[in-house]
Amino acid sequence: MTLQKIKEKKAHIGIIGLGYVGLPLAIEFCKTGFQVTGLDIDQEKIDLLSQGESYIKHISGEKIKHLNKEGKFKGSTNHTLIRHLDCILICVPTPLNKNREPDMSYVISTAQKIAPHIVKNQLIVLESTTFPGTTLEVLIPELEAGSGLKANKDIFVAYSPEREDPNNKKYSIATTPKVIGADDPKSLELADSIYSFIVNKTVLVSGTKVAEATKLTENVFRAVNIALVNELKVIYEKMGIDVWEVIEACSTKPFGFMPFYPGPGLGGHCIPIDPFYLTWKAREHGITTRFIELAGEINTLMPDYVIQKIIFALNREGKSLKNSRILLLGLAYKKNIDDTRESVTFKIMELLEEKEAVTDYNDPYIPQIKPTRKYKQFAGKKSVALKKINQYDCVVILTDHTSYDFKAIAN
Structure with a gap:
């Protein structure tokens, strides 16, 4: 029927x-x-x-x-x-x-x-x-x-x-x-x-288990490879090598390479979460997912890496992080959308405020922060106008929205 x-x-x-x-x-x-x-x-x-x-x-x-x-x-x-x-x-x-x-x-x-x-x-x-x-x-x-x-x-x-x-x-x-x-x-x-x-x-x-495992495998694959390029970014930076140029050159190989790109951390509902579903279930079967957990550790620590970069940049200008005004560009977890699920901007904002910095954000897609399960303290915070950008001690680009004019922002 x-x-x-x-x-x-x-x-x-x-x-x-x-x-x-x-x-x-x-x-x-x-x-x-x-x-x-x-x-x-x-x-x-x-x-x-x-x-x-x-x-x-x-x-x-x-x-x-x-x-x-x-x-x-x-x-x-x-x-x-x-x-x-x-x-x-x-x-x-x-x-x-x-x-x-x-x-x-x-x-x-x-x-x-x-x-x-x-x-x-x-x-x-x-x-x-x-x-x-x-x-x-x-x-x-x-x-x-x-x-x-x-x-x-x-x-x-x-x-x-x-x-x-x-x-x-x-x-x-x-x-x-x-x-x-x-x-x-x-x-x-x-x-x-x-x-x-x-x-x-x-x-x-x-069966349903195969279908469930399919989705997790897709996102574990992405999480592990993003962790790899995040680690390579840190390594190559110490060597004075531009990781983006390296990835671009690698991408010219027509087989055996798939480009992934570094970032300030993982966002969205899938990649930051799905690997932990698999590691939790694996423990029921007495299996430790060391490789997946290491990738999760690397990606989870990227916001701390961003904080260290901010501190270094401010120190270079003779300023301390405490009481510095920081503008974070982009609240969405990826460009050109209004989706803030698991957005790394929240974590970076929290870390900055714990260190007594003064934070604001700008996002053309998110005029005001809605209540979230994890970061309730930011509910109601409003996006500030870009015309106020010169009032800040440091500007951090976290989401590369197409509408951002990066040359104008830098100037």
Whole structure:
């Protein structure tokens, strides 16, 4: 029944979590003709969407207005609507706790909220990045306990990791292959059928654990290589060698080399977090992930390296860090977006203020800092105008937004 409804585009899709992953998914499914209900615990998001407004910078308000005009989308905070849906995609945060261990609270609370309302033959897909075994060991037990239904018999469950890269002009949801894993053939068939409407290629794997491990491996690979170039930057700087020129020259080799670039630390929801999911799970099996943990240590220490560079630059001008005015350019974790998740700027700002420096920031995409789980002390802080740049003792470029005129800033 559900498969036929999917094929005929009569299936009603629900997306839980309307953030950087869930909202783009909702837009894509609506574009292909499906009816979509978006669920989120944040009433403000629901209100903005109903007014045709976007709360994500790179998603235009016009796209939201078009959703409303077509009448294919409905936003709500009411999880009882789950019983009216055919396919449910879970896109909730999976952060780390203060001990850098997986925080499954969002996945668990979501499962507990929807379980009393799920009905037979529904497809439920987890998209949140997580450790291998989450679907089988965390999600399914919660769904079964709260519903009385059996997974892969009464309801169908799959895992398909999000591969969202906010504001990537080259790759979209449609052009990025979609990895899908399930632990029974019917669940895999249903998940493949629904995603095939919005992506050009699906990649089917043998189970949910493989799909979960795929996403972690992608980001562990990036984290390890970024750590390598971060270490090379420190080494080559001591030797008077420009690491950027080295990487550019290496990139001319047509095989066997992939460029990665140094930075002030790692940002975004994936790369700073995913390796720790794997190291935590590996410990359950008595395995120490020394290589991955070393890479994490190197990347985690980069903000301290930035602080030392600031201190050195100020000393050269006869100034101390204490009471110096520091302007940080860029709060987003990467250029040309308004996403501050795990942004290294927060950490550098915190380290500077601990050393009694006076900090401000400028970011054309983030006029004011919203409350965050980790850096509550900066909530409400506003972006300062660049025209005030000459009032600062030191200016630190942390995010290379295209709109920044670096020559003018230097002058």
